[in-house]
Amino acid sequence: MSEQLFKSGFSNLDHEQNAVPLKTQGRIPYWLNGTLFRNGPAKFSANENLGWHTHWFDGLAMLHKFSFCEGNVIYSNRYLRSNAYYSTLEKGQFNTGFGSKGGTRIKYANNTNINVAILDDRFMALSETPGIIEFNPVNLETVDVFNFDDSLGGQLTTAHPHYDLQTGRYINFTTEFGRKHAYNLYSVAPHSRKRDLIASVRTDRPAYMHSFANTENYVIITEFPLVIDPRDLANEQKTLIENFTWKPDHGTLFRVVRKSDGIILKTFEAEAFFSFHHVNAFEINGGLVLDICALEDAKTINHLQVSNLKGKTGEPIFVQLRRYTVKFDSRNVSYEVISPASIDLPRINYGRYSGKSYRYAYGISTNKDHYENYPNQLAKADLQRGTTTIWRQDGCYPGEPIFVQRPNSSDEDDGVVLSVVLDGRNSHSFLLVLDAQTFEELGRADVTHHIPFGFHGIFTGEQYM
Template sequence: MGVQAGFETLDREVVVDLEVRGELPHWLAGTLVRNGPARFETDKGSFRHWFDGLAMLHRFGFADGAVTYRNKYLETPSFRAARDDGHIAFGEFATDPCRTIFSRFFTHPRLRNTSNANVNVVSDGDRDFALTETPIAVEFDRETLATVGLTDHHDGIDGHVTTAHPHRAPLTGDLVNYALKFGRRSVYRIYRQRGQVKELLASMPTDRPGYMHSFAVTERHVVLAVFPLVVNPLSLLLRAKPFIENYRWRPELGTRFVVFDQRDGSVVADERTDAFFAFHHINAYDEDGRVVVDIAAYPDSTVVDALYLDRVRGDAELPLSFPTRYEVDLSGGGIRSRRLASDTLELPRIAYGSHNGRDYRYAYGVGARDNGTRDFLNQLVKVDVHSGQVKLWHEPGRYPGEPVFVPAPGARSEDDGVLLSVVLDAGAGRSGLLVLDAATFTEIARADVPHAIPFGFHGQFTSR
């Protein structure tokens, strides 16, 4: 079956108790909810890209050393159209449902009106939401994973696309994100949410919007890294192509770092550096008149094309990202950059609750064994960003997902806690939950799931 099992449709929805091998920490109690695509075909069509599959939630519950598991599709208009009518009815990242120039012009599917929230999950304290790169969020019940309904997660902050990676501002606790509105003069709108009130913080007009999957915050700033994968907004309406295929790689533009003051939205730095591309920021912080921004950086945007399903199911090479530091001088001194480690890193996580937006030491993620490009992401990585030292977890034939850090109560150090990762055993055709000691990077427990879980994107742990 091989790595292809991670890109195959999962039809089963189950509720089961898992057998735990090893011993979980007595303090580990709560839920891990992971999100990702799990259906790649309909009766009348197929999705073209990994990012387009229909969203399924996976819940791991922890209590008294035991683990439970359940999984469930998000029942959105996008899902119901595929299930009930067999249609791909909404524009996705790289899949266009329309078949004629006439219908393309009048429905504008490339503006991605999908409710297929398959990227991330977030909680506002009382409610839980699944997110994608459109402003449509999907509320779900954390215990049952049942879909509650759709909501405009921006609520008055007008825009066509956004990120599924909102941040909590380290000092205020505000939820910060941006929305991009396409138009003759497109505009990025950065906003913050205090309680249930959303407030526009800053606007930045642009003629050629860039594709940005994430951004960064520090204690004092919001940072947008605008990569030169850009679009003419008219193309989204006039060209017969899916959303991302309207974007063009323009390395001569370089990568633009724009730093905004969180207090009043003013621009305190606007600098460019050599072209590169990324999906994920690792962390950022303020230091001595500079903003330090760590990113899982690719040399260019070819990774987007590499993740079409016909390629990842085959033997195409996978471009690799490396943890890279960019230091933006706030006094106009430009940008310095350097690689933080020699091993690849993607789907990065940190001790978010204590170190997001602040100086930190450890980053966790997935990578490729010996930096190989002929296999999918097949190891877990821990990077000491101070020293560049790396710890690795690898087992042949196993493919781990994003490692979520859970701190121990009263943690005595930044890496005092555990990492939770869903790992596909390609040979057995099933997945399991792997629990590592974050400090030593050694296994302390695992629990097998009764099926293969398709490769997902992001998840969150909560103690409730």
């Protein structure tokens, strides 16, 4: 599509709203009661006249909230008041952050614009730096930096923690640079802010990793060959990701840790590939299965500069949904492609099937016959049948699809899928509600303005009006 109607998804959203009722079309299920929280960048330039220079991952964080009550939807949005936010608005300086060229390195920027999580019964905005920001779920106001009650070290982390379905524990890891580099894998008990170390996994080649895998008994850290010499971090002329180098000869390592005692079982090896997102993982007799949204290399990171995304359509980037099989009696890991569609920002029925054998995955997708620089359809992959169901509307660009289970249901896909969609033709966004089983539209709630393309979020059954 030559018009590239998705461009407004990378433009600033300057106004904030509180508790605005949305006009709905179709039917929003009456059983759908709760709150959808979304996180993502919403300001890409301090001054529109200066041009666009920011990496997508570095736009200033904005929280969005959709509250559901008996078929009605109420919307709120608010910028996160971080050091990065105040520096940009008061001084016109953007943080170099993840990959923004020409910016300024802001100390403790805490531009946590990637995900939302609940920790110690509090709502948190997350990114890949250790500074977590707490916010109020009712009015979305920024509370403060959340401090853990321990001294665990680390300069990087992931924005995709897991929740152990058996214990309710929050699981994540930090990457610590030092004389001996390590991934510090930890868990946090419910109603606590103390990180309990599970294992310290030594590495001589710290890698960039956006997510990891979790099963009932194991955590798997997938170490891609996008690696860093931590001494390079002293160079203030480089962005964070520019310090990482693609080393395909290193291959990809799967480091498997047993949660019960922190024993590192073994390191398994596969050919070089890159990924932002694990989908799910589960245990099989004598091994593990990991489903991953995979890319051949890490070139896509630079493609995500806003100037590239808003430029002319470039070389197509398709993300393969791969199933990697780890066998404990072998060091080598093999894979198969399990969906014909390009799928990323994946979600599953997490509350019931995280770390377990499952059937369905949902994600954003790029239509191979109508390629654009931003994904233009939603996909539901049936991993048993090897089939994929698509929702697509011309000129519309969906965000991460979040599955919400219907109360008292037993089928894995009995519920709805929620996605914030940009209507590029009419320059506004809407919240799409799909029947998760048929993948057909049930209804939508129209927002009066555009919502810039975000990343991740959560749905909670509590209503925060």
